[in-house]
Amino acid sequence: MSRRLKMGMVGGGRDAFIGAVHRMAAWLDGKIDLVAGAFSSNPEKSRLSGSDLSIDPKRVYASYQAMVEEEAKLPAGERIDFVSIVTPNHVHFPVAKAFLEGGFNVVCDKPMTFNLEEAIALRDIVRKTGKVFALTHNYTGYPMVKEAREMVRRGDLGRILKVVAEYPQGWLLPVSEEQNKEIWRMDPAKSGASCCIGDIGTHAENLGRYITGLEIEELCADFTTFVEGRQLEDDGSLLIHYQGGARGVILASQISAGEENDVNVRVYGTKASLEWHQEQPNELTVKYPDAPRRSFRRGNPYVSDIAKRFTRLPSGHPEAFIEAFANIYLEAARAIEAEVSGQQLPNDLDFPTVDDGVKGMAFITAAVQSAKSGCVWTKMPKT
Amino acid sequence: MSRRLKMGMVGGGRDAFIGAVHRMAAWLDGKIDLVAGAFSSNPEKSRLSGSDLSIDPKRVYASYQAMVEEEAKLPAGERIDFVSIVTPNHVHFPVAKAFLEGGFNVVCDKPMTFNLEEAIALRDIVRKTGKVFALTHNYTGYPMVKEAREMVRRGDLGRILKVVAEYPQGWLLPVSEEQNKEIWRMDPAKSGASCCIGDIGTHAENLGRYITGLEIEELCADFTTFVEGRQLEDDGSLLIHYQGGARGVILASQISAGEENDVNVRVYGTKASLEWHQEQPNELTVKYPDAPRRSFRRGNPYVSDIAKRFTRLPSGHPEAFIEAFANIYLEAARAIEAEVSGQQLPNDLDFPTVDDGVKGMAFITAAVQSAKSGCVWTKMPKT
């Protein structure tokens, strides 16, 4: 009989959006139980959140430090197998460090850290401890995104010439000054040096890189703060030169009225191009110079093995955001199962790693630097 | 601290599609644990399925009869709070009867029973036992379907004139004779008197009724068996007269090449019309004679309270099939929690009941009768 993994959570208390998403993603497939948590830096809120979640009060902690310490004392099989970190950005690093060094595997929300230095340090810690570290760049969990990557890998698109990735949102447009203050993403002390590019531009960057494998050489970033009184940008447009000559464009915005979360990416090659939109995630459109467009649809027999492996339902019964998010958890769980049972990690793991996190932070760093210097072309930092 | 509900399952062994869906729907929100099951009429297959699911072997049963008997012996709080029935149609009734009469609440897949007589008998049992019975007409779990119903209720569409509901599939088209034999839905001994209308036509009927509240007065059904050697129809088209003068059309097909699961419904009223497609479930289009079309999108502040109540994610982060299915479980769980704790059931419950099941079976019965008599107009049977 297989064993269900035990998860702890740091952050994700009452009313936190992303914590609830992580929990549903973890629960969906019936392979992970949530058994412990430090759900808030406010101990009372943590306690209430634990109660909402039917968690044994003894394992609801007042701080992540207490959680590391106490869980480590529990016998193997009872203590958590991994922790899920769903706090604001500035807390990612210390929590991840504490748990990794305390002997725990980690699933962490993105962007990975507060700044590039922390990212590099975290990479060292992951390497040193040998623990599993998964970063929830969740859009790469969509089966049709994996299909897109397979197409590029197989050469269906020929040589890649151009990548256009967008993430338009409108939620930071119509906010009052009061609401403004409560948005931690606009606080440089919590969010880091960037809001829009750090929060969603990185998703666009990650998505393009995941599908194409292309690495950015240099970029030119135009940041704008449209709403007065903000310290960070709420809109960013980037031109990109990839290594090897391909070109890219990343458009991210949080002030685009009425846009929701239509992360989308177009990849243009010498033989064909592809287009994917997360608001219609079950379809992947491929366009050819000399043949009818094709719509690849999740769940069909003709999709690649990797897309099939991350599919739960037949075609036409749509899967969506939570399922894609759960795919990150499923893969991380495969690695964690191996780790906790002392086996070698599978060699076909497919989830974002600490290296993706470092690249994401390098991207943010370069973008901020370019924008601050008046949008000059800026090389990606060495990492 | 709230308690998680304990679920048992009958059917849903290895390789069964719908059983896996029910489990994900139950797990998604972290409020239900699967703790027991008779997963197959084959005891060994049941045992292996239980092991896959990390279920205590003592609670993996060789038959549903054993399961009722043994679970009933367990103390309250330990025994299952409800059973989920995910077998072929002809087994629904005896299993439901056994568990209801054994004191358990029931969630049951559709169509509810093998025939109308069983449906009426089941309704009596539900009434007599006072247990919760939920039927998984899952499409009514979609938030934008609930929004559609609200629009009709509020009168946004005026008086309803016409309903067109379709469920086109192609999966029964390209099957070999060998595969054909294995499809229990084509076996009248398991499926009942209808395949296409019983399996998916009822979804279309249920969806139209859920949204509009209209009851069918009489119908005219044209059934076709396109693939030779089949005993049941693989395609059905129906004209409908609703009570009160509205008209309807239901088109269901299992031999429509390349169609997946695009259940869809259009409702035409004197003031406006609406259109919803399950393959794009987060949108609801409303058309007006004299104003721009409007696209209502799940997760926005402007949707009705009922749509909000069944929503987990912000707008633009799509929800889909499993989430809608889970909404049926969430509502059933609300009722079951009350039932097992001896409280009165909430009066705002929103899930398909045994009465919906009876109406569905009456619809199938009338359709089969009309089709057999050469497509004459046939009144809905009294129930």
Place this chain on the structure above:
Amino acid sequence: MSRRLKMGMVGGGRDAFIGAVHRMAAWLDGKIDLVAGAFSSNPEKSRLSGSDLSIDPKRVYASYQAMVEEEAKLPAGERIDFVSIVTPNHVHFPVAKAFLEGGFNVVCDKPMTFNLEEAIALRDIVRKTGKVFALTHNYTGYPMVKEAREMVRRGDLGRILKVVAEYPQGWLLPVSEEQNKEIWRMDPAKSGASCCIGDIGTHAENLGRYITGLEIEELCADFTTFVEGRQLEDDGSLLIHYQGGARGVILASQISAGEENDVNVRVYGTKASLEWHQEQPNELTVKYPDAPRRSFRRGNPYVSDIAKRFTRLPSGHPEAFIEAFANIYLEAARAIEAEVSGQQLPNDLDFPTVDDGVKGMAFITAAVQSAKSGCVWTKMPKT
């Protein structure tokens, strides 16, 4: 140097919608000049309309009878080469008869005649006179409809199992009683025995037959008059048995709130299915059981020769209603050029003929008969 054809028009005076469409269709390609007309049964309105159109006042006639007589007196090369008939239905036959017998070719709007008897009589006249007669079932002029027919002819779809054709409109829903009176289509003395099916149901029928070549054997029609005080139906739903075993559904409506003119057709075969919508006419979607959907788009090198022949613009520069309508005129003009120059007609002509008109009227006749008799299955009349 090629000669431009000379066209006359009967009907189509100021404010008439369809007359203006016919003129644009005739003018678009610079091969037809409008030189004469009896634009209204009201002589003064005819005169003003002629003036609007910069037509020589001597050739603006007070009646169609005068027009036949006077034009026939003009020398060949100066007199009209053909007449375009754009009057209400009840006038089609006498005008067509007069011009055909007067030695003129005819382009005529649909439905072809007031009733089936006239249609058969007209067919005799066309055969006897040997003149060109083209019926403007304009939707068959769309290149992607021609592509669809080619696909069926080539066997891409396998054996055709099912055809679903719809024509939903809403324009007759929100009219006042006053407006109601002015709508000649609702007047049985002008429109014939049917409104909705006669006006738009025939388009759906024609479209399905053009693409598939299937002939109706029998049908079952449910007509409804939703708006009080009308003598004819404003909504009709039909089940169809084609010769050879295929099945069909035709849904036509004029009271579907907010629907515009989305004539659409789906054809299901044993190998693939196709779908076309006139509101997005440049695309033709083909669905397969085991391969990605394909979107065929007008103007691409991969489309068939027949689709190319009726295309004016490169792909992506959309063509639409007027261009499709003009394709009927272009083909009729090819025939008329041959006729007036005494040459044999090309054998690859592709426009709706008097035979299509007879079939259309037979369809209307059968539908009306079925509806009147309470929706019983009715054979298509012999013609």
Place this chain on the structure above:
Amino acid sequence: MSRRLKMGMVGGGRDAFIGAVHRMAAWLDGKIDLVAGAFSSNPEKSRLSGSDLSIDPKRVYASYQAMVEEEAKLPAGERIDFVSIVTPNHVHFPVAKAFLEGGFNVVCDKPMTFNLEEAIALRDIVRKTGKVFALTHNYTGYPMVKEAREMVRRGDLGRILKVVAEYPQGWLLPVSEEQNKEIWRMDPAKSGASCCIGDIGTHAENLGRYITGLEIEELCADFTTFVEGRQLEDDGSLLIHYQGGARGVILASQISAGEENDVNVRVYGTKASLEWHQEQPNELTVKYPDAPRRSFRRGNPYVSDIAKRFTRLPSGHPEAFIEAFANIYLEAARAIEAEVSGQQLPNDLDFPTVDDGVKGMAFITAAVQSAKSGCVWTKMPKT
């Protein structure tokens, strides 16, 4: 009786794409006759083209110089009222100059001239001669583009923050070296200093400016020549700072596999945003922060007067490229009618003028300069 205008044409001989489009646009509404032309710099080809078009051989000229001279000798009412210039870019200026100074009105294809100096000189000539000059930035002829402009003017979108305009094409991707040589747009001696931005980037620029009224202050352009052996860019991405603080992005490409002509524009304001795609030109989507999206559709009673004025068909009967192009001709014709009859020009004319042409050439000039200098921010030149 109104008089039909007489048009001459320079360029547009056999096989020329855009000449045929201009003719259809001129003919569509029956208000313009083509009566003369110098259809090719090759006199024989010009003669044959004239014959194809049924034009009096005496008015088919061997050169545009001969055409100006001879037409000027004809009496008013017989000579052409205007000339349509549809040659490659480098010939626009001399032809336009000759006809304007010869006393003729001019309709001219875009980009207006070979370079900015010519553009400024042409503006002077237009002002001096007082003749009508219309530039066929045809996408502004679409009714729903006019509706978009009205929305912005009325303030429906609030203050404009951001404009994203794209024009992706793929037709220059899969060409052989041989074909490459024949593409005059890639020849700097004919096309000017830019290919991609000059040909289609200007359309995107013009579209954004037409709708929003925003003027570019500075831009940063990244040009790429993906196909070897070309002298001009086949792809360009631009970041834009508008006067007053709004931001913009223009993406144009001719090497985007499978893209056809989906010019599209999104405009984001503080209250709402809009989106329009030329491949679905009858719809205009408006998105709001707090209300359902609305789809405005051409031909409906609720659209603005300006959109209605440029509409020929009821809603749902799609209009497309030729109709939009014809709208430029219709408006130019209104001006030309006034000019040739000595009346004052209407003050509500709505077609692109010589001033738009100057701005377009200034845009190209700035973009080329930015790209050549390694994508530095470049101010728009004074004009």
